[in-house]
Amino acid sequence: MQRRELLAALGGALALSTKGLQAQPSVTRLLVGATPGGGTDIVARALAQELSTRMGRQFIVDNRPGAAGNIAAQAVAKAQPDGATLLLSYTSHVINPSLYDKLPFDTVRDFTPIAGVASLPGILVAHPALPANTLPELIALAKASPGKLNIAIAGLGSSNHLAGEVLKREAGLQITSVPYKGTGPALQEVVAGQIELVISGVASVQQLLKAGKVKALAVTSLQRVAEFPQVPTIAETLPGFDFSSWYGLFGPAGMDAAETQRLAQAVQAALQSPALRERFRHEGLIPMASGQAEFGSFVQSEMARWAKIVSTTGAKAE
Known part of the structure; x- marks a missing residue:
């Protein structure tokens, strides 16, 4: 070579x-x-x-x-x-x-x-004064007073917004969706008692839950969340519901x-x-x-x- x-x-x-x-x-x-x-x-x-x-x-x-x-x-x-x-x-x-x-x-x-x-997973939380502590109780309350309850939306079209819409549809609920520009403002309104409900990521809401400023009704995943094992899944009431x-x-x-x-x-x-x-x-x-x-x-x-x-x-x- x-x-x-x-x-x-x-x-x-x-x-x-x-x-x-x-x-x-x-x-x-x-x-x-x-x-x-x-x-x-x-x-x-x-x-x-x-x-x-x-x-x-x-x-x-x-x-x-x-x-x-x-x-x-x-x-x-x-x-x-x-x-x-x-x-x-x-x-x-x-x-x-x-x-x-x-x-x-x-x-x-x-x-x-x-x-x-x-x-x-998302978690459905409510203001502590809401007279419902479980998802079945919320469904009963919403059906007894159609259109009276409100759920905050942290961004139109977000996964948590769509999870809330499917929840309302599958449970046959008339709950008014109120949009906000972000998770922070939506959670602030629930804490202040201006809005009754919101679905949020666990990471965003867990400190509020531990401080008792909101209460958890259910999680959106098929399995319960390790940090809050006492909180049921929505699927336990509405089989197959899964919106992580x-x-x-x-x-x-x-x-x-x-x-x-x-x-x-x-x-x-x-x-x-x-x-x-x-x-x-x-x-x-x-x-x-x-x-x-x-x-x-x-x-x-x-x-x-x-x-x-x-x-x-x-x-x-x-």
């Missing part, structure tokens, strides 16, 4: 051996379509800390609130597919295609599903397969961390054990599921 040919061969081998390393950015921005301090932000920051340790590069949470998560999603859809920009998304990511007439991106074609991170929210990690379409796999494996390893699992348990979160392919299939099925719910309830975007 001539010297020139030998150098060319060595150069090609070196390029192949470093291809995987070149695909890894030095810093990754984790975009979140919500304000700091909310459930999505809590999950993103906990995950970013674990991934920074496990992947040897910095993961920075970048909050881009607004438009039910669509602002953050659009930024990721338009980003370079090099792993430097990712999306930590909420259930709204798969609800929005049915909720909005037109989105500036395609929820399937413009993203790479990487991994499911955690699911979050979830968080997942996405990248732009066209990401390098090796980088995507590294990220998916790092997420799965992070979810086995005792510190992260304890943090999630404290927040009412349940780690998801879905791999990359499984999460991609889950996203597709969730889009179809929520499309039917949006159609049935007639929900519209703000």
Whole structure:
């Protein structure tokens, strides 16, 4: 072999051996379509800390609130597919295609599903003065006074809003839905006694429950929540009722397969961390054990599921 040919061969081998390393950015921005301090932000920051340790590069949470998560999603859809920009998304990511007439991106074609991170049951809570302490008692009260009770909505078209609409439909209740711009204002109105009911993520409401400022009537998941095992599920009264929210990690379409796999494996390893699992348990979160392919299939099925719910309830975007 001539010297020139030998150098060319060595150069090609070196390029192949470093291809995987070149695909890894030095810093990754984790975009979140919500304000700091909310459930999505809590999950993103906990995950970013674990991934920074496990992947040897910095993961920075970048909050881009607004438009039910669509602002953050659009930024990721338009980003370079090099792993430097990712999306930590909420259930709204798969609800929005049915909720909005037109989105500036395609929820399937413009993203790479990487991994499911955690699911979050909702919990139906009431002002302590409400003369109902269980879901059957609430149903009886609402039927005795149709149209008199109100339920706060922390964002039209959110998973908790749709869960409330399905609850009313399946139980045959006339309860007025009152929209608010976020979970905080909705909960404040219930605490103040201006609104009787709200469905919220466990993470957002658990301190209010422990302080006795609201009371729990039922949870929206099929299984009871570890932090509040005494609270029944809605499914115990209305069989099959299951409306947990979830968080997942996405990248732009066209990401390098090796980088995507590294990220998916790092997420799965992070979810086995005792510190992260304890943090999630404290927040009412349940780690998801879905791999990359499984999460991609889950996203597709969730889009179809929520499309039917949006159609049935007639929900519209703000």
